[in-house]
Amino acid sequence: MKRLILVATIIxxxxxxxCTWAAEPIPVHQxxxxxxxxxxxxxxxxxxxxxxxxxxxxHSFRTTAGVFSAYEGGYDAFPHLGGWESLDCDLxxxxxxxxxxxxxxxxASTGYDIYRLKGDSLVQGIRECQRALGTGYVSAFPExxxxxxxxxxxxxxxxxxxxxxxxxxxxxxxxxxxxxAAVILRDFTAWAVAKLRDVxxxxxxxRNEFGGIAEPLPELQPYFYDAAKLDxxxxxxxxxxxxxxxTFLPKVLVEAKKAESAxxxxxxxxxxTAMPAHFFHEMIAHHCYASGSxxxxxxxxxxxxxxxxxxGYTGESCCTYNLMRLARELYAHDPADPAYxxxxxRALVNHILGQQDTITGMTHYFLPMLTxxxxxxxxPLHSFWCCVGTGFENPMRFTESIYWHNSTGKLRMTKCPNDxxxxxxxxxxxxTLYVNLFIPSRLNWEEKGLVLxxxxxxxxxxxxxxxxxxxxxxxxxxxxxxxxxxxxxxxxRAYTRRWRAGDRITIxxxxxxxxxxxxxxxxxxxxxxxxxxxxxxDTVANPFxxxxxxxxxxxxxxRVPDSLRYQPExxxxxxxxxxxxxxxxxxxxxAPLYDTHHRRYVAYWNALKNSHxxxxxxxx
Numbered sequence: 001m002k003r004l005i006l007v008a009t010i011i012x013x014x015x016x017x018x019c020t021w022a023a024e025p026i027p028v029h030q031x032x033x034x035x036x037x038x039x040x041x042x043x044x045x046x047x048x049x050x051x052x053x054x055x056x057x058x059h060s061f062r063t064t065a066g067v068f069s070a071y072e073g074g075y076d077a078f079p080h081l082g083g084w085e086s087l088d089c090d091l092x093x094x095x096x097x098x099x100x101x102x103x104x105x106x107x108a109s110t111g112y113d114i115y116r117l118k119g120d121s122l123v124q125g126i127r128e129c130q131r132a133l134g135t136g137y138v139s140a141f142p143e144x145x146x147x148x149x150x151x152x153x154x155x156x157x158x159x160x161x162x163x164x165x166x167x168x169x170x171x172x173x174x175x176x177x178x179x180x181a182a183v184i185l186r187d188f189t190a191w192a193v194a195k196l197r198d199v200x201x202x203x204x205x206x207r208n209e210f211g212g213i214a215e216p217l218p219e220l221q222p223y224f225y226d227a228a229k230l231d232x233x234x235x236x237x238x239x240x241x242x243x244x245x246x247t248f249l250p251k252v253l254v255e256a257k258k259a260e261s262a263x264x265x266x267x268x269x270x271x272x273t274a275m276p277a278h279f280f281h282e283m284i285a286h287h288c289y290a291s292g293s294x295x296x297x298x299x300x301x302x303x304x305x306x307x308x309x310x311x312g313y314t315g316e317s318c319c320t321y322n323l324m325r326l327a328r329e330l331y332a333h334d335p336a337d338p339a340y341x342x343x344x345x346r347a348l349v350n351h352i353l354g355q356q357d358t359i360t361g362m363t364h365y366f367l368p369m370l371t372x373x374x375x376x377x378x379x380p381l382h383s384f385w386c387c388v389g390t391g392f393e394n395p396m397r398f399t400e401s402i403y404w405h406n407s408t409g410k411l412r413m414t415k416c417p418n419d420x421x422x423x424x425x426x427x428x429x430x431x432t433l434y435v436n437l438f439i440p441s442r443l444n445w446e447e448k449g450l451v452l453x454x455x456x457x458x459x460x461x462x463x464x465x466x467x468x469x470x471x472x473x474x475x476x477x478x479x480x481x482x483x484x485x486x487x488x489x490x491x492x493r494a495y496t497r498r499w500r501a502g503d504r505i506t507i508x509x510x511x512x513x514x515x516x517x518x519x520x521x522x523x524x525x526x527x528x529x530x531x532x533x534x535x536x537x538d539t540v541a542n543p544f545x546x547x548x549x550x551x552x553x554x555x556x557x558x559r560v561p562d563s564l565r566y567q568p569e570x571x572x573x574x575x576x577x578x579x580x581x582x583x584x585x586x587x588x589x590x591a592p593l594y595d596t597h598h599r600r601y602v603a604y605w606n607a608l609k610n611s612h613x614x615x616x617x618x619x620x
Contacts, residue, residue: 022332022333022334022335022406023331023332023335023404023405023406023434024332024404024405024406025328025332025400025401025403025404026402026403026404026405026433026443026445027108028105028108028109028175028397028399028400029108029109029111029175030443030444030445030446031109031399031400031402031403031441031442031443031444032109032110032399032441032442032444033109033398033399033439033440033441034440034441034442034453034454034455035440036439036440036457037353037460038353038395038398038439038440039440040358041353041356041395041398042106042395042396042398044356044358044361044395045102045356045361045391045392045394045395045396046106046115047361048361048362048380048392049099049102049103049106049118049392050114050118051380052081052099053078054118054121054122054125055078056078056079056080056081057081057095057096057099057122058096058122058125058126058129059080059081059087060085060087060092060093060140060141061093061096061125061126061129061138061139061140062125062128062129063087064129064139064140064141064142065128065129065130065132065133065138066132067128067129067132079381081095081381081382081384082381082382082383082384082547083382083383083384083385083547083550084383084384084385084386084388084550085140085384089156089550090141090145090155090156090157090158090161091156091157091160091161091386092140092141092161093139093140093141093161093162093164093165094160094161094164094165094384094386094389095164095384095388095389095392096122096140096164096165096168097161097163097164097165097166097167097168097169097389098164098168098388098389098390098392098393099118099122099168099389099392100119100122100123100165100167100168100169100171100172101167101168101171101392101393101396102392102393102396103115103116103118103119103122103172104119104168104171104172104174104175104176105171105175105393105396105397105400106396107119107175107176108175108176109396109398109399109400116176119172119176119178120172120176120178120180123169123172123178123180123181123184124180126138126165126169126184127180127183127184130184130187130188135191136187136188136189136190136191136192137188137191137195138165138184138188139158139161139162139165140161140165141158141161145158146158146159146195149205149208150195150199150205152201152204152205152207155208157208157209157210157211158208159208159209159210159211159213159224160209160210160211160213161211162213163210163211163212163213163215163216163250164211164389166185166188166213166216166217167212167215167216169181169182169184169185169216170185170216173185185216185217188217189217189219189220192217192220192223193219193220193223196220196223199223202223203227203228206224206226206228209244209247210224211250212250212251212253212254214254215250215253215254215257218257221254221258224254226251229243229248229251230251230252230255230275233252233275233278233279234275236278238278238279238282240287240300241300242299242300242301243299243300244298244299244300245294245295245298245299245300245316245319246295246298246316246318246319246322246386248300249319249322249323249326250322252275252276252279252280252326253276253322253325253326253329255275255276256276256326256329256330257329276326276329276330277330277334277337279326280323280326280327280330280339280340280343281339283323284339284343286303286519287300287303288323288343289306289314289315289369289525289603289604290350290516290525290527290532290603290604291315291346291347291350291351291367291369291532291593291603292320292323292343292346292347292348292350292351293314293315293316293317293319293320293347293350293351293367294315294319294320294323295314295315295316295319296309296311296313296314297311297313297554298313298316298319303519304519304520305520306518306519306520306523307518307519307520307522307523307604309369310369310370310371310518310523310603310604311368311369311370312366312368312370312373312556312558313366313368313553313554314366314367314368314369314370315351315366315367315368315369316365316366316387317351317352317355317363317364317365317366317367317387317390317391318386318387318389318390320347320351320352320367321352321390321393321394323343323347324343324344324347324348324352327340327341327343327344327347328340328344328400328401331344331404332404335404335434336491337491338481338483338484338491341401341436341437341481341491342483342484344401344436344437345437345483345530346530348437349459349530349531349592349594350530350531350532350592350593350594351367351594352394353459353594354367354375354592354593354594354595354596354597355367355387355391355394356391356394356395357375357377357543357597357598358595358597359597359598360377360544362377362378362379362380362383362544363377363378363387363388363391364376364377364378364387365378365385365386365387365388365553366387366553368558368603369603369604370558370560371560371564371565371566371567371602371603371604371605372537372558372560372561372564372565372600372601372602373558373560373600373601374540374543374558374598374599374600374601375543375596375597376543376544376545376553376556377543377544377545378391378544378545379544379545379547381547382545382547383545383547383553385553398439399439399441401436401437402435402436402437402439402441402443402454403433403434403435403436403441403443403445404433404434404436405431405432405433405434405445406431406432406434430474430475430476430477430496431448431472431474431475431476431477432476432477432478432479433445433450433452433476433477433478433479434479434481434492435454435466435478435479435480435481436481437481438454438456438458438459438464438509439454439456439458440454440455440456441453441454442454442469445472448472448474448476449470449471449472449473450468450470450471450472450476450499451468451469451470452466452467452468452469453466453467453469454466454467455467457579458509459529459530459531459580459592459594460579460580461579462508462509462510462511462529462579463506463507463508463509464506464507464509465504465505465506465507466478466480466504466505466506466507467502467503467504468499468500468501468502468503468504469501470501471498471499471500471501471503472499474498475496475497475498476496476497476498476499477494477495477496478494478495478496478505479492479493479494479495480492480493480495480505480507483509483529483530485511485512485514485527485529485530486509486510486511486529487510487512493507509529510529511528511529511530511531511580512528512529513526513527513528513533513573513582514526514527515527515569517607518604521607522606522607523604523605523606523607524569524604524605524606524607525603525604525605526569526570526573526590526605528580528582528592529580531580531592531593531594532592532593532594532603533580533582533590533591533592533593534590534591534592534593534596534601534602534603535567535584535588535589535590535601535602535605536588536589536590536591536596536599536601537564537588537599537600537601537602538561538564538599538600539598539599539600540598540599540600541598543597543598558600560600564600566606567588567602567605567606568605568606568608569605569606569607569608570584570585570586570588570590570605571585571608572584572585573590576589578591580592588602
């Protein structure tokens with residue numbers, strides 16, 4: 001009964017109509033990262049992305065289209081990509097799609113031509129392949145995989161892969177003004193509509209994972225509405241059972257985006273705007289770990305059994321990537337709901353920032369919650385898992401959600417005294433800037449003439465300072481997010497005035513240690529502000545996937561020593577010399593999970609039975 005009451009409360013909380021955007025992100029080309037840990041991740045990501053050649057990345061596309069020829073000994077011509085990008089893998093091409101997106105975001109957020117040139121070389125090569133095939137179809141695999149999918153035969157997710165490629169081309173068209181990418185999308189869409197128009201058994205086709213193909217190609221919405229999975233959600237049934245998590249998330253994201261699409265071909269009469277918000281709140285209330293990640297071996301499980309699902313295969317990175325994208329979409333429609341950016345920050349800090357190995361730049365697939373496990377990383381040429389693909393994108397998207405602004409006339413207005421806490425994100429009808437994330441950066445809001453620099457050590461510090469370098473002529477409201485973990489009662493603090501160059505706003509972000517329990521209260525995570533603390537255990541010499549194995553991420557034996565399996569919750573913590581680090585009574589050092597690499601760790605401790613600390617009712 002308690003669970004039913006909580007769901008009802010969530011649904012009642014999320015009844016806002018999301019027919020238009022209420023807030024819009026500042027375009028990424030107007031935001032630049034400043035020197036920081038965030039920028040370091042971008043540089044490591046860039047080094048890997050730029051080391052991959054066009055010849056390597058397009059090999060499967062050109063081979064499929066019949067335009068690649070190396071004569072005898074072709075496999076010795078250059079290092080070929082392995083793992084999920086090898087020529088014998090059904091999913092080949094997905095990483096190329098993610099790289100197209102990553103290059104586009106990297107160019108937009110830095111202005112460096114190398115990213116534009118890398119992306120354009122891929123676009124031109126894909127167009128060459130499309131013209132050679134002559135039908136509008138283009139992919140790293142032959143059209144026969146699509147035919148197998150339509151016929152209900154065994155095949156590994158061809159539409160999922162095509163979604164990644166088309167999303168990358170859409171990013172190239174939108175962020176790099178690449179007209180060739182737009183032409184590819186046009187011709188591919190025409191092919192797809194003709195291919196799908198007369199499919200006799202569409203539900204059979206949809207049983208195979210298809211990602212969010214209708215997101216970059218909204219004309220395909222009538223062919224990819226999965227009624228068997230989505231209608232129950234529209235009817236208020238959020239029992240996810242043991243369904244595949246990342247098959248579900250892109251479908252809900254497409255539903256959320258229908259509010260801004262001219263192509264709404266829903267096969268039901270349900271509200272396509274409220275359901276995604278209900279779904280999101282259900283995810284963060286019941287299915288997310290303290291890190292913001294979700295899933296065990298890529299699947300949902302009964303939330304009350306979470307303590308039994310603290311395995312070495314929790315937290316698929318693609319799930320976090322997609323739930324963050326859903327949070328961002330919903331925030332655009334309802335910026336007054338603090339849950340969206342609070343979750344976004346939690347997942348960004350604890351999972352996405354720490355997905356990348358700070359030594360090699362490689363990325364992990366799962367974020368283990370198993371005590372004594374560690375992050376298992378990819379290899380430069382022989383992994384290319386789905387989470388490597390999203391891992392390419394993640395650092396290049398750091399700038400996309402720091403700053404937002406109001407969409408004038410699309411959000412109800414409320415009067416607010418100067419410098420007071422507010423619930424409503426738009427103040428007095430004035431132009432409004434939201435500062436949602438605390439990341440060192442420089443904003444050049446060209447339309448308003450505002451140049452603002454944010455200086456902060458967050459999450460290695462508890463303060464941020466906003467410095468006005470150039471001021472707009474008109475009054476402007478700056479709303480600075482006040483996260484739940486600071487103890488604030490309202491989601492924003494408002495500053496409204498006629499700004500002058502040199503004005504500064506300094507915001508303290510007080511952090512305290514708090515506990516978050518699994519639903520059965522037997523396991524507990526320790527957080528400092530938004531930071532998930534990890535007990536630092538033994539170092540690991542070689543935390544990398546075996547290049548000779550295609551899926552050891554899924555069966556990997558962490559060989560956790562028996563001596564490390566039981567880790568009782570520390571009775572007290574003593575601050576260490578570094579920020580966000582503590583020492584337990586037994587000498588165990590606790591440090592941020594995002595900074596824990598090449599080492600076994602504890603994310604969830606065995607809860608003390610007689611703990612006097614009040615146990616929170618779910619996640620905040």
